[in-house]
Amino acid sequence: MTTTLIFTFAGIALIGVLGFLGRRRPAADLAEWTVGGRRFGAVTMWFLQAGEVFTTFTFLGLSGLAFSGGVAAMYALPYIPVAYVMLFFVARRVWSMGKARGYLTQGDFLEDRYGSRLLGTVGAVIGVVFVLPYLQLQITGLGLIVRLVTGDATSGTLSMVIGCLLVIAFVLWAGLRGVAATSYFKDAIMLIVLGVLIFTIPAHFAGGITAMFHKVAQLQPGALTIHSGSNDLTWFITSMLSSAIGVAFITLPHSWPAIMSAKDPKVLRRNYTWLPLYELCLMFPMVVGFAAILVLPKKTSSNGVLLTLSQRALPPWATGFVVVAAIATAMVPAAGILVGISSLVARNIARVRNERGQFWVNHGTVVVACGLALLLGIFRPDLLANLLLLTYSGLAQLAPANGLGFLRRKLVGRWPVLAGIVVGIGVVIYLTFVEPARFGTFNVGLIGLAANLVVLALGAVIERAVVGRAPAATDVVAATGVPV
Amino acid sequence: MRLYHVIPAIPALALVLMPFLPFVNTDSLWLGLPRMMVWGGAWCVLLTLALLAAESLMASQHAAEDGDRP
Numbered sequence: 001m002t003t004t005l006i007f008t009f010a011g012i013a014l015i016g017v018l019g020f021l022g023r024r025r026p027a028a029d030l031a032e033w034t035v036g037g038r039r040f041g042a043v044t045m046w047f048l049q050a051g052e053v054f055t056t057f058t059f060l061g062l063s064g065l066a067f068s069g070g071v072a073a074m075y076a077l078p079y080i081p082v083a084y085v086m087l088f089f090v091a092r093r094v095w096s097m098g099k100a101r102g103y104l105t106q107g108d109f110l111e112d113r114y115g116s117r118l119l120g121t122v123g124a125v126i127g128v129v130f131v132l133p134y135l136q137l138q139i140t141g142l143g144l145i146v147r148l149v150t151g152d153a154t155s156g157t158l159s160m161v162i163g164c165l166l167v168i169a170f171v172l173w174a175g176l177r178g179v180a181a182t183s184y185f186k187d188a189i190m191l192i193v194l195g196v197l198i199f200t201i202p203a204h205f206a207g208g209i210t211a212m213f214h215k216v217a218q219l220q221p222g223a224l225t226i227h228s229g230s231n232d233l234t235w236f237i238t239s240m241l242s243s244a245i246g247v248a249f250i251t252l253p254h255s256w257p258a259i260m261s262a263k264d265p266k267v268l269r270r271n272y273t274w275l276p277l278y279e280l281c282l283m284f285p286m287v288v289g290f291a292a293i294l295v296l297p298k299k300t301s302s303n304g305v306l307l308t309l310s311q312r313a314l315p316p317w318a319t320g321f322v323v324v325a326a327i328a329t330a331m332v333p334a335a336g337i338l339v340g341i342s343s344l345v346a347r348n349i350a351r352v353r354n355e356r357g358q359f360w361v362n363h364g365t366v367v368v369a370c371g372l373a374l375l376l377g378i379f380r381p382d383l384l385a386n387l388l389l390l391t392y393s394g395l396a397q398l399a400p401a402n403g404l405g406f407l408r409r410k411l412v413g414r415w416p417v418l419a420g421i422v423v424g425i426g427v428v429i430y431l432t433f434v435e436p437a438r439f440g441t442f443n444v445g446l447i448g449l450a451a452n453l454v455v456l457a458l459g460a461v462i463e464r465a466v467v468g469r470a471p472a473a474t475d476v477v478a479a480t481g482v483p484v
Numbered sequence: 485m486r487l488y489h490v491i492p493a494i495p496a497l498a499l500v501l502m503p504f505l506p507f508v509n510t511d512s513l514w515l516g517l518p519r520m521m522v523w524g525g526a527w528c529v530l531l532t533l534a535l536l537a538a539e540s541l542m543a544s545q546h547a548a549e550d551g552d553r554p
Contacts, residue, residue: 071520078499078524081531085492088535210516221511224518226503236503273535276528283521290518 004149007320008327012163015182015331019170022181026173030359033175034104034343035261040180042267047183048176048258048336049271050278053080054190055333056141059285059326064302065231066289070223072231073286075240081276082240083247088272090406092265094250099260105340106256106398107348113405116414117351122421123398124348127253128341128369130394135341136373138334139164143377145326148304149311149319157378163331164374171335171366176257179335186328193325194284196318197310201291204313212291220293230441238443245449246392249399254340334370342366390432393445397424397452413467416459424452488541495531499524 027033040048058076065073094109103109106127111120142163147156170178198209206212216223226233246252250259262268285306292305300308310322346352346362401417404410428448431438439447502523503509514522 071518074502074520074524077528078502081528082496082499085496085531085535088492088538089489210513213513213516213518217511217513224511224513224520225509226520233503237500240500269539273532273539276531276535280525280528283525286521 003316004320004323005146005155007317008146008149008155008159008323009162011320011324011327012159012166012331014324015185015328016166016170018185019166019178019182019335020173022170022174022178027175027177029355030343030346030362031102031104033359033362034257034339036176036180038099038261039263040261040267041263042270044180045258045262045267046271046275047187048180048261050187050275051179051183051332051336052252052255052258053275053279054187054281054329056138056145056326056330058282059190059194059329060141060145060303060306062282063285063289063292063306064304066286067292067296067300067305068302069229069231070220070225070290070293072226072236073289074283075236075243077279077282079240079244080247080279083244084272084275086248087250088269091259091268091272093406095259095262095265095268103260104257105343105347106250106253106402107344109256109405110398110401111348113410114401114414114417116418119401119414119418120348121351122418123401124253124344126394126398126421126425127344128349130391131253131337131341132369132373134391135334135337135369136377138330138337139370139373140377142327142330142334144303145307145323145330148307149323159327160374160377163327163334164370167331167335167338168367168370171338171370172363176261176336176339179332179339182328182332182335186325186332189321189325189328191281193322194281197306197322198284198287201288201309201313205291205295205309209287212287212294215294216290223290223293232441235441235443238441238446242396242443242445242449243392245399246396246445249396249402251395251398251402252340253344253395254336257339257343258336334373338366338370341369390428393428393432393443393448394425396445396449397421397428399449400452400456412456412460413463416456416463419459420452420456423455424448427451486541486545488538488545491538491541492531492534495527495534498527499531502527 031037036044062073062076065076097103097109097113101108101112103112105124107120107124110123111117139160143156143160146159147153150156170182174181202209202212206215213224226236247255250256259268288306288309292300292309295309295312296305307319307322307326310319314322342362342365345365346358350358350361352358352361398421400420404412404417425448428444431444431447502520505523508519508523510519512519
C-alpha cells in the first residue's frame, strides 16, 4: 500500500508541475489564457480534443459499465465518431466565425449570432450550471481512486485537496496551455496502462482475451447482447444519440476554447478525420470490465472493478502506474472544464467591461468553482450527483441554438430560440426529478429536445407573422461590420 | 447534398444502426470478440477512410471550381 501511495502523490505532483511548464510567463490577457492566442498546431490540438474524451468516466466508468451491462458499454464508442462527421464539415465555419468576431466562449457565439446579450447570458448560465457537477465528478473520482487502492478515506480526501490546489495553481498560471501540457502526459500514460491491462488482466484471470470472451459466451451470454433492463436497446440508442447531438453541436462549454485555439481550421478537420481511430481505445477498459464479469461478485461496486483487478493481477509499483493514469484522467479534464467555466462567467455572466477586470473575474471563478466542487466532493458528495444526470441532457438543449447559429442565413430570431431552450430545460428537469419513470429508459435529453424544437418552430412561425419576415442575416453584421 | 457528404454518412449510419442488426446484436463471437465490438471497431476505421475520401473529393471539387472562375 505504501508503494502505491508514494506513486499516487508523486503522480499528482508531477501533473501539477507539467501544468506549470505549459507556460513560461503568466498570460497577458484573457484571449491568450483561454485559447492560447489561437496558435495551437496539429499535435497540441490532437491531445486537447482527445483529452475531452478520455476522462475518469472512460477509465473507470466504462469498465464498470461493461461489468454491469456487458456490451451496453459500447454506446460510448459510436457517438463521438458520429459527431465528428458533422464537426468535420462545420468546424471550419465555427473557427472562422470565432477568429473574425473574437469568440472565446459559447456565450460569445450565441450573443453575436442572435444579437442578444440575454441569450448569451442564458447559454453561459446553462453551461456553468450543468457542467459544474461534471467538474465535481472528476474531483470526487480522484478521491475515489485513491480510497479504492489504499483503503484509506483520509488519503482519498487528502489527494482531492492536493489535486485541487495544484489544478487551480497551474490553471491560473498557464490557462489552456497548462491543460495542453498535461494532456500529453495523461494520454501517454493512459494508453500505456490500458495497453498493458488489456492483455495482462484477461491473461491472468482467463488465459487471454479470446479465451475470456469464450468463457463469457458460455457462462454469461446475456453480457454479449443489448437486452432488457436498465441498459436496454432504448437506453442504448437514445443515450448515444443524445450524446452525439451534444458533441456535434458543440454544446459542452469546455469544447469551445479547444476549437478556438487552433491556428488553422485544417488542423481541426485533420483531427476529426483521425480521432475515430483513437476512439478505439475506449474498448480497452471495456475488455477489463468483461474480465470482471468472470471474476468479481455481481454486487461489487462497478466503478472500482478496473482498480480491483489491477491490484490482484499486478505488483504494487505497477498498480501505482495505473493509479497515476487514473488520477490524470481526473485532473486534466477538471483543468479543461475550469477554463471553460471561468471564461463563460467572465465574458458572458459577470460582464466586466475592462479587460483587466475581466481577467481577475475569470481567475476568481477558477478558484471559487474548483473550491466549491472540492467542498461538495468532501462534505456532500451526493448533492450534485442528481444534477449530474442533467449534464448532457441539459446541455443538449443548446443544440438548436448552436445549429441555427452555424448557418449563414439567419432563419430565426432570439425569442423563439430562447423559448425553446427554456421549455427544453424545463422538460428535462421535470422528467429527471419529478417523473423519472415516465418514459422508462428513453433519454430525457431527447424528449426535452423534441419539446424545444416544437416551441422553436412555433415561435418562428409567430415571429414571421408578427415581423413579416425572417430576421435578416445582416441584422447582426451591421452591428460589427464583419460579415460571417 | 453532395457525394462528399454521403460517403462519411455510410459508416456513421452503420455505427448508429449497430444494436438493431440481429447478426451484430447476438451472443456469438467474431474473431473471439463480441460482434458489437468488432462491428463498431471496424466501422470506426472505415469512418476515418471515408473522411479522408471526403476531404480529397472536396479539395478536387474546390480546385475545379477555382479553375472555372475567370
